[in-house]
Amino acid sequence: xxxxxxxxxxxxxxxxxxxxxxxxxxxxxxxxxxxxxxxxxxxxxxxxxxxxxxxxxxxxxxxxxxxxxxxxxxxxxxxxxxxxxxxxxxxxxxxxxxxxxxxxxxxxxxxxxxxxxxxxxxxxxxxxxxxxxxxxxxxxxxxxxxxxxxxxxxxxxxxxxxxxxxxxxxxxxxxxxxxxxxxxxxxxxxxx
Numbered sequence: 001x002x003x004x005x006x007x008x009x010x011x012x013x014x015x016x017x018x019x020x021x022x023x024x025x026x027x028x029x030x031x032x033x034x035x036x037x038x039x040x041x042x043x044x045x046x047x048x049x050x051x052x053x054x055x056x057x058x059x060x061x062x063x064x065x066x067x068x069x070x071x072x073x074x075x076x077x078x079x080x081x082x083x084x085x086x087x088x089x090x091x092x093x094x095x096x097x098x099x100x101x102x103x104x105x106x107x108x109x110x111x112x113x114x115x116x117x118x119x120x121x122x123x124x125x126x127x128x129x130x131x132x133x134x135x136x137x138x139x140x141x142x143x144x145x146x147x148x149x150x151x152x153x154x155x156x157x158x159x160x161x162x163x164x165x166x167x168x169x170x171x172x173x174x175x176x177x178x179x180x181x182x183x184x185x186x187x188x189x190x191x192x
Contacts, residue, residue, distance in 0.1 A: 006173055010182050011048045013171045014111075017142075017186045018052045025164050025188055026056055026106060027136040033057035036105040036132055038092045038125060040065035042075040043085075045111060050083050064101060066090035093124035095132060104134035110141045111183070115152040123155050130161055130191050138164070138190055142183040144175070149185040161189040 026033075033053040037043060043065045053061035063085040067073050076087040088101070095101050108129040115122045129139050139161060143149035153163060165188045172181035 006182075007044050010173055011045060013169065013173070014045055014142075014183055015048050015052060016171070017167070017169060017183060018048075018140075019055070021165055021167055021186050022107065022138060022140055022188055023052075023056055025138055025190075030057045030059075030106060032059040033061045033107075034105045035061070035063045036101065036108045036129070037063065037065040038067075038095075038108060038110050038129055039113070040067050040076065040087070040111070041069065041072040043067075043072075043080060043087065045109075046076065046080040046083055046085055049109070050085065060084065062086075064088065064105075066092055066095070066101065068092065092128055093121065095128040101132065103132050104137065105132050106134060106137050108132050108137065108139045110139070112144055113141050113152055114144075114148070115155065116145075116148050119151070119155065122152070123159065126152070126156050126161075127159050130156075130159060130189075133191055136190075138188055141187050141189075142169075143185040143187075144180045144182070145184065146179065149187070153187055156187075156189055160192050162192045164188045164190060 065087040068091050073087045073089045167186050169183050172184040174181050
């Protein structure tokens with residue numbers, strides 16, 4: 001899957017993944033939809049998430065992106081200034097201390113989680129993400145690798161998450177590192 005702009009193609013694929021795998025599990029007749037994107041970096045997916053939310057909600061969509069890296073957050077703020085989005089410099093392992101990030105999000109996304117680069121750290125991030133989902137909220141992860149996806153799912157189940165759906169993305173773009181693909185897997189979970 002080559003393209004002059006691979007990120008634009010990745011966003012088309014991500015949009016299809018969200019519509020096919022997440023939309024059917026969102027609470028029906030959502031008025032306002034709230035999305036929390038943890039470890040969002042410069043948030044290439046911001047516009048895709050907002051458009052997805054607008055297609056699913058009857059009211060307004062609000063996206064909050066959070067990352068610990070200031071450079072990426074500043075880039076996200078600049079690139080997505082016209083979107084109904086806010087980008088916060090935030091340690092995703094300590095979200096409970098941040099009053100701006102209350103609970104009850106309809107969807108919490110961890111795109112390209114890096115579980116095997118720090119399992120203990122990612123367990124804390126997963127735990128915080130689960131705590132921010134509402135009663136009917138969803139936690140959505142994507143993964144670069146097969147094994148990492150399985151490890152992340154096992155950790156989430158250990159934290160009390162219920163797996164609703166997991167899917168291997170056959171349209172994932174292959175990256176240079178062997179076995180690594182953009183959004184190779186997607187999983188949808190919720191709190192038990």
